[in-house]
Structures are given as C-alpha cells and as structure tokens.
Amino acid sequence: MKMAISSPMDRISSLPNEVIESILMLLPLRDAVRTSILSRKWRYNWVKLPQLVFDDTLIEDSMEDDDPSELLKIIFQVLLLHDGPIVKFTLSISELKSGYEIYPLILLLSKNGIKELTLDISELGGYRLPSSLFSCDQLRQLYLSNCTFDPPPTFSGFSRIISLEFILVDFPDGVLGRLVSSCPLLERLKLEGPMYYDYLEIDAPNLKFFSSNARFKSIDFQNAPLLAVVSITSDDVDEEGKASEMINVFGCLPVIETLQLGRRFVKFLIVGGVPERLLFTLDLLKVLQLDEVYCGKIxxxxxxxxxxxxxPNLQKLEIEMFTSDDDAGPVLEFLEMQRYSDVSFNQLREVKMQFYSGTRPESKFIKFILEKSPMLETMLIESSKKVLDREFKRFRHISPEVDIIRKDADRNRVKYLAKGLHWSLTGEA
Structure with a gap:
C-alpha cells in the first residue's frame, strides 16, 4: 500500500503509442490539442495525428466576433506544428467567405501525402479549386461541395482514388466524364444538387456504387461491368434528351443488385414507349425502389x-404511389388483363407501398402483386389517410406465409394481417 502511494503509476501515459493515437482520434481536434498540457509526455502526442478535422465546433471556442481569419490562423498553426503525414483532412467551415483563403491549406496538404480530403464549405458558392488539389496523387477519397471543378490541361486524373462525392459542384462541359474515366480504381461516385451535367458517360471499370439527383440529357454506362447499386432521383430532366434510347440504359449493367429511380427520371425513360419486357434480364437485381409512381397512368x-x-430474382420492391380515381378506367383494364397473364414473381419476398390512399388503381395494383407472388413474406402498406379495414380484407394472396401489414403514418400505428383475414392491433410501431 505504501509503495503504491509513494510511486503512483500513470496507466494512460504508459499505453502503447498506437493506442494513445486511437484515443486522440476519437476526440474533437480542440480537445486532442488540449491534452498537450497534461504532461511532458503528452505535449506532442497530438502533432502526429494522421487525421485532422476542422469544423464549426472550433468557431464556437476559438473565434471572436465571427472572424474567420482567426480560425484560419489556428488551422495554419496546427499544420505547421504537425509532424508526419496527414492521411485524412476535413474542412467543414460555414463562415469562410472566399475560396482563396483555403489555397495555402491545399498546397500544404498536397505535399503531405493526403489520402482522404473533405472540403465542405457551404458559404463560398462556386469557388474555383486551386491547382494544387490536382497534384494530390495519393488521394483515395474526395468530398467536395459548392465549388467549380476545372482542372489544368496537364491533369491526368487521380490514379488511386476509390470514392468521389460532389455536392453542388460545377463542371465545365465534358470534364466530369473525363474525370471518371481517368480514375481507374474508382468504386463510388455520388452527385448531389440541382446541377446540370449534359451527356454523362460513365467509363469506370471498377465502379460499384452510383448515385445522382442531378439533371442531365442522358446517361450512358458504357463501361461499368461491376456496378451493383444505382440511384437516379433527379428532380428534373432535360426533355430534349435521348429519351427514346434510355429505356435500355440498364442493359449495360450485368451485375446490378439495387436500383432506385425517381419519377422524373421514370417519365424521361418512358417517353419512347414501354415494352412488355426489357431486351435483357436483370438477373442479379434484388432490390427495386421507385419514387412517386402515378398509378393513374398506364x-x-x-x-x-x-x-x-x-x-426474375427480385426480392424486395418499394414504391411511393399517388393517384386519384379520375380517369382510372384504362389503368384498371390494363391491370385486369395482366391478372390473366402467366407472369409470376417467384422470388419476391418483401413489398413496401407508401402513401396508399385507397384509390382503385392502387388497390388493383396491390392485389395483382399479391396474386402473382407465391413466395411473398411481407406486404407493408403505409397510409396517412383513413382507410377502412374492410378494404384490406378484399386482398387475396397466393403466398401461404405472407403478412399484410398496414401502417397508419399519422398515428404511427400498425395492424397486421397474418396468414388469414383477421386484423388485430399489435401495438405501437
């Protein structure tokens, strides 16, 4: 006991350096820096951190009179004191007023082996990226927002990058397509914001994930043999685009497993007409999500x-539906004809229908799915309108194991119909 009191042991300081580094990386940067006052051993532990995150939490503690220049001074001090490579750098500051303020920062990072870079600066709006960014040849992940991506003529791409995420990023004509094709290891591409990208050609042999809500005239997956997840939810599309050629756009995706489409893009695809089946089969597609399908349109x-x-191997179907009973006759006749076809959805396990309002086309569509899905396990119907339970009792199903679940979106309450036609309240969702 006396020996323990007279020789106290600093157990935390005696931890291996890699453990201390892991602890510091879990702290906000300001707190990691503050550990330098704990002891001599801790004074310089933080300067070797491979990850640096500068965000608005630093503004609250470090700036007076909302002066972003003070924050920039702090960032430069940290970078000048830093010892070793900076693998991951995040700058997410809402108060910066000029893109030129970050140019020296990017120049320092380009000489420091940066691999993961995030520039999320919401107030600048279209600032031009510095040329030093395009010399970061060790980059593996890049996240940019509110800027203009216009590389110098000598730029030959990011040879090691695997993830590109662009939020409200402007590209001169043709630059985006050339960028994608010059990143041979690219696996993930995400485009967000109401931007216009003209004709978008995807030439990325290792791409596995693509998501976009941008506007474009057409999109061509000319070389994306590994693309498994595709989400295209544009709020708008160019009506002058090659709509008639787009219906078969997914034929170039032999291993696609998840597909999400927004209504605007669906309307764009069907301008040239809709075949009974595509010219190809999506053999590996397991999840299909469709936003705002108007059930009143054939x-x-x-x-x-x-x-x-x-x-043929679809397992999960999610649809946001809306319609009215006005002019519903053609759709009802169409679905009635489909009912007597020999089509069967043999692998479908789960269906989720959102915004159900009880109109005849919606009801007819759900009945059709239930009658053609022998392996169906769950049919979830979400509705914010009052729909009588007896409406659901009319639904017949071919699957002996299906649970039909109605969810009241307003009251967040669910009711179950399991292997029969007797509803019972089971509790809050």
Whole structure:
C-alpha cells in the first residue's frame, strides 16, 4: 500500500503509442490539442495525428466576433506544428467567405501525402479549386461541395482514388466524364444538387456504387461491368434528351443488385414507349425502389411491371404511389388483363407501398402483386389517410406465409394481417 502511494503509476501515459493515437482520434481536434498540457509526455502526442478535422465546433471556442481569419490562423498553426503525414483532412467551415483563403491549406496538404480530403464549405458558392488539389496523387477519397471543378490541361486524373462525392459542384462541359474515366480504381461516385451535367458517360471499370439527383440529357454506362447499386432521383430532366434510347440504359449493367429511380427520371425513360419486357434480364437485381409512381397512368404502371418482369430474382420492391380515381378506367383494364397473364414473381419476398390512399388503381395494383407472388413474406402498406379495414380484407394472396401489414403514418400505428383475414392491433410501431 505504501509503495503504491509513494510511486503512483500513470496507466494512460504508459499505453502503447498506437493506442494513445486511437484515443486522440476519437476526440474533437480542440480537445486532442488540449491534452498537450497534461504532461511532458503528452505535449506532442497530438502533432502526429494522421487525421485532422476542422469544423464549426472550433468557431464556437476559438473565434471572436465571427472572424474567420482567426480560425484560419489556428488551422495554419496546427499544420505547421504537425509532424508526419496527414492521411485524412476535413474542412467543414460555414463562415469562410472566399475560396482563396483555403489555397495555402491545399498546397500544404498536397505535399503531405493526403489520402482522404473533405472540403465542405457551404458559404463560398462556386469557388474555383486551386491547382494544387490536382497534384494530390495519393488521394483515395474526395468530398467536395459548392465549388467549380476545372482542372489544368496537364491533369491526368487521380490514379488511386476509390470514392468521389460532389455536392453542388460545377463542371465545365465534358470534364466530369473525363474525370471518371481517368480514375481507374474508382468504386463510388455520388452527385448531389440541382446541377446540370449534359451527356454523362460513365467509363469506370471498377465502379460499384452510383448515385445522382442531378439533371442531365442522358446517361450512358458504357463501361461499368461491376456496378451493383444505382440511384437516379433527379428532380428534373432535360426533355430534349435521348429519351427514346434510355429505356435500355440498364442493359449495360450485368451485375446490378439495387436500383432506385425517381419519377422524373421514370417519365424521361418512358417517353419512347414501354415494352412488355426489357431486351435483357436483370438477373442479379434484388432490390427495386421507385419514387412517386402515378398509378393513374398506364405508361408508369406498365414501366413498373416491365422492370419487375425483367428481374426474375427480385426480392424486395418499394414504391411511393399517388393517384386519384379520375380517369382510372384504362389503368384498371390494363391491370385486369395482366391478372390473366402467366407472369409470376417467384422470388419476391418483401413489398413496401407508401402513401396508399385507397384509390382503385392502387388497390388493383396491390392485389395483382399479391396474386402473382407465391413466395411473398411481407406486404407493408403505409397510409396517412383513413382507410377502412374492410378494404384490406378484399386482398387475396397466393403466398401461404405472407403478412399484410398496414401502417397508419399519422398515428404511427400498425395492424397486421397474418396468414388469414383477421386484423388485430399489435401495438405501437
């Protein structure tokens, strides 16, 4: 006991350096720097951190009178004191007023072996990226927002990058396509914001994930043999685009497993007409998500069925639906004809229908799915409108194991129909 009191042991300081580094990386940067006052051994532990994150939490503690120049001074001091490579750097500051303020920072990082870079600066709006960014040849992940991506003529791409994420990033004509094709290891590409990218050609032999809500005239997956997840949810599309050629755009994706499409893009695809089946089969597609399908239009309902019929191994279907009973006759006749076809959705396990309002086309569509899905396990129907339970009792199903679940979106309450036609309240969701 006396020996323990007279010779106290600093157990934390005696931890291996890699453990101390892991602890510091879990702290906000300001707290990691503050550990330098704990002891002599801790004074310089933080200067070797491979990850640096500068965000608005630093503004609250470090700036007076909302002066971003003070924050920039702090950032430069940290970088000048830093010893060793900076693998990951994040700058997410809402108060910066000029893109030129970050130019020296990027120049320092380009000489420091940066591998993961995030520049999330919401207030600048379209600042031009410094040329030093394009010399960061060790980059593996790049996240940019609110800027203009205009590389110098000598730029030959990022040879090691695997992830590109662009939020409200402007590209001169043709630059985005050339960028993608010059990143041979690229696996993930995400485009967000109401930007216009004209004709988008995807030449990326290792690409596995693609997500976009941008606007473009057309998109061509000319070389993306490994692309497994695709999400295209544009709020708008260019009506002058090559709509008639787009219906078969997914034929170039032999291993696609998850597909999400927004209504605007669906309307764009069906301008040239909808075949009963695609010219190819999506053999590996397991998840299909469709936003805002208008069940009162034959073309949109036909497109949904076309995708399902062309996906023999589809397991999960999610649809946001809306419609009215006005002019519902043609759709009801179309679905009635489909009912007597020999089509069967043999692998479909889970269906989720959102915004159900009880109209006849919606009800008819759900009945059709239930009657054609022998392996169905769950049918979840979400509705914010009052729909009588007796409406659901009319649903017949071919699968002996299916649970039909109705969820009241307003009251967040669910009711179950399991292997029969007797509803019972089971509790809050």
């Amino acid at each position: 073309a949109e309902v036909s497109f949904v069925l076309c995708l399902i019929k062309s996906s």
